[in-house]
Amino acid sequence: MASDLPAGLTSQDVLDELAQVNSSAGFASSVRHRKFLTFVVEETLAGRASRIKAYTIATAAFGRSDDFDPQQDSIVRIEAGRLRRALEHYYLTAGATDRVRIVIPKGTYVPNFERVEGGGIEPPLAPPPRAKVPTCRAGRGPRIFVSHLEQEGPDAGFGSFGAGFARQLIMGLTRFDSVQVFGIIEGDGVATHPDLHLLAADYDVDFVLSGTVTFSASGLTIDLLLQELPSGRFVWTERFQRYLIPAELIHLRNEIANQVVQRLAQPYGILHSRALDSEGESPLHIGSYRAVLDYYDFIRTYDRARFADVRRGLERAVAQDPGYAEGLASLSMHYINAVRLKYVDGGEAQGLREAAMGLAIRAVHLAPNSSSAFHALALAQWFALQVEESLSSYRTAMRLNPNDAELTADLSLRLAMRMQWEPAMQLYCEAVTRDPFLFVLYRITAFLYHYSAGRYDAALEEARKAQAPEVIYTHIMRAAAAAELGLEDEARAAVVQLERVDPDYGCHIEEDLRSRNLHEDLIAALGQSLRKAGLSSVGFSARPRSQARERL
Template sequence: MKGIDTPEPTAVRDQLERIVASADFEASNRNRRFLEYIVEETLAGRQDLIKAYAIATCVFGRGADFDPQVDSIVRIEAGRLRRTLERYYLTSGRVDPVVISIPKGSYVPEFVRNVPRAAGSAPAAPAATRERRGVSILVPGFEEEGDQSLYPNLTRGFTRHVIAGLTRFTELSVFGPGTSALQGETAERDIDYLLTGGTTISPLQFGAEVLLVEVRTGRCLWGDVFERAVETGGLAEALTEVAGAVVRALAQPYGAIFVARSREVDPANAGALSSSASVLLFRRYARTFDRSLQETVRRALEAAIQRDPEDAEACSCLSQVHTDMLRFGGAPTPAGADHGRQALDLARRAIDLAPNSSRSHHALSRAYWFAGDVAGSFEELQIARALNPNDTAILADLGQQHAVMAQWDEAIPLLETAYARNPGLPSSYRIGFALFHFAHGRFAEALAEARKIDVSGVVYGAVMVAASAIRLGLDTEAGRAVHAVTEIDPDYGRHAALDLAWRNVDPALAAAVLEALGDAGLPAGPGSAATRAVPLRPVRR
């Protein structure tokens, strides 16, 4: 007997016609015939005859000598058709009356009514009590391009690697192939993006073509091709490298997901921004430390936390805003100590809420650094790096901290790797390269790096331009840079020595920079007692 959710044959045929006519059903003509064949055979009661041999000879034009053990065409095309159907039902087919699906391990389709949740029925408890956070992304599985019969689990393994990498970014809600077939469930989960594509393999190279699709509109927002040679480490290493590259391109700071989401943020309405929009606004601010946005970002994050006190991501971002208010607030003063305490408290709260979030530990590392706990800062950064090796901001911060301490053997490889993996990293990390070249007397290279630093209302790019230019005899450029420093902080010359010491800059390196600043026309005398910061001594846990 048919179940109450089983549609009538007429409804199934109407749905089949709707699917094959849709622009969102991106199947080849052959796979459209494939779908029509298996649906009609099932409706005619001949589902027991739907086998690989019948499909190959009746749909794909294979001869009577077709052997499915040798030719995997049906299995490959069935996988493509299955994923194409899943994508269709995540886009224009979300509200269609009938769902046609092809269960894995079978070529026989299933038909169910797409029954929306009854009006007035209660949503899941978390949605009723808490603002939706972050971004949700579905990875239903990648297609196998070409004959991969010699590597039967390769693409599934690649899919798992990508999913595992994405879950390290705890602000993402990631769903894999196990949930993608449950169309009602994915609709309930309100999926934002679909990640799809295909893999290729040859004896010399593994590759993946990846597309990011916005579910709400069906638009393809981003796509790229990733390839790695199969060398000493073999295919497994190439697969891991490609998966890591895909994850970084998508999810790291200023990656494809950030770009796709950032257009939704309106700073003029800071208090009403959603939690995820507030975090995006913070990322926009942190790219250049735009001082004009700082207070707006703070208000937006505070409002998000007030609405949802358990939002670890917002807590970690707000912690970093308070750290910035402390470190970019001009001379270290007793008034700045309150920002330091709030930065520590918020970061620790974020870790309590989400102990496995790399972003929480990253925030605590920054708070420790300006609280004078250098060892604690490095420890938290290493924890953050272990939790998410694909977050290049963590890698760059680690390199930057080694750089200011003149630990070049550690600093430069970390910074080079971070920028190689993510050329879109904020330019502020270039200060590490500028310091490196300056310390070794390569003033032209130091100046080239300093010119790349684009930060708003922060003196350090201009400081390195002035110090490097004067050593090259470029008095005019050095003078302009000194003017830029005094425009930002008129008293910087009087507390520059204290400022560099407070930022844990290596004493010999600080002395060389201060001497160059003095030669460029900026007084670099010792800081007075009135400008000394109140020391913060965080309690280690």
């Protein structure tokens, strides 16, 4: 098979690339992706490409039995579509500078191997002139390219649904004069453009809308992704699920398409929100893009083991591209994350708070219409004890981008800490609806809401869902609610974990909670609950706890 490889490429090069892809974040979490890709690559390199069929993939890679029938079970076709998208995402992000690329063309399961000239290094970008101006330039509205929606699952009777859905989206979006819509019509379908970078150059578009349509025995699922160019960031995703009633299929198609169009194109919709989210200067180094992408990936889990690497990447990005507002905002928020999650303490924490404020102010100066910049400023002000100024910056950020689930959840948490329950819970519900996989720490909002009302069973349920062992506040929630319910063993176990993270926390709990702007009544009530749970050295100078209980 080596003779079929591109000039200058060896089988070992391909195997090294396979190992690199399989160890990336997107593949490390998917056993099927790794097994599928490994099987087809190794079979191709061994000269057995003719054996790569749905049956052999299912039995050899997925462990299906010998009676597997590809006509009845579409697992391989579905997984192939997911694998192609995973590879595309990898080569847009972590693998952007890889010297070798593995591609699985549509219509086949046999991979192609490509040698990328200049891969493996990180040269400065040489963008066309327009790359230096913000996405969605002033003077024109957002431009969106509607790509083909891949169709998965049984095709019987539904063969043209995906194409019809894409057409319906195009028709709906064109009704909004402020949005310019593009697509490539081929036969009955809307085609997929082969290359995002060429797409940006050919059509000068700001966004690409793509997705999948999946049919099952009883249901219809449509997954949509909105990608921003030229950064490649996915800025919005949503899943629509409906029971499948064949007689109402066209009605369902039109109903969902109309919902999507309204969500995207209305005056305060996603396209216009992102259009206002100016990033200042675009970075000249591809690593600066990647550093920000790594930060957004980090805040999905707040994995402490990744904190230092993400910090170094952002600091390098800011040094290389000092005019990149989103890089400045991301580093500012990363510093505040280190403080609020107690990754640092003492003098270092104070230094990071001050640095975060300076970075956020610079980001706002460079990009005064960036929601990310104002979000960073809001966080820096919050931890500088500037509560009213912080809430004002949060509201500005929300006006600029009301569809950001992370921002919405963060503001809901700040309002809950100040006992502003109605707006806090409204925003919390909106955020969870948009993104059910928000970081578990945002459950503090719901915990405080139930705890303050004496609904300790509901508060404990929220606390149990907040699985972040290295974050002390998850243990505070669990200990306080369990103590109020008389669950002594669980309360004590939570205190043990709390003291593992910070053995002296009981001595400075009041100072810590005040530094986070928690309402005095909540501080006093939590102190009473934590003493009941067995936390040692809990002492407060606040009002008597009985009075705090009455106020709550």
